[in-house]
Amino acid sequence: MARWYDKVDDSRMKQFNVIAATFYEHYDEILNFYNNRSSNAAAESFNAKIKLFRANLHGVMDKKWFIRNLE
Numbered sequence: 001m002a003r004w005y006d007k008v009d010d011s012r013m014k015q016f017n018v019i020a021a022t023f024y025e026h027y028d029e030i031l032n033f034y035n036n037r038s039s040n041a042a043a044e045s046f047n048a049k050i051k052l053f054r055a056n057l058h059g060v061m062d063k064k065w066f067i068r069n070l071e
Helices: 002-011 014-025 027-036 041-057 063-068
Strands: none
Touching (some): 002 014, 014 027
8 A cells, every 4th residue: 555655656546545645644544454354333323323313303301311221
C-alpha cells in the first residue's frame, strides 16, 4: 500500500489525490484490519441498535431507564 501511495504521489495525477489523502489519513486503521482482521463492526452494530431503540420509542424522557434498557 505504501508503494502504491508513493507511485500515485510521484505521478501527480489529480484524480487520485482524494483517494491517496484518505489512505494517508487512515493508514493505520486500514492496515490494522488486514493485520488483525479487526474492524469497528461491533461499534457500528451497537450504534444501529441504539438508533432502532430510539426510533421505536419516539424519544426518551428518562435517561437512566434508557441506558438500563440498552442491554
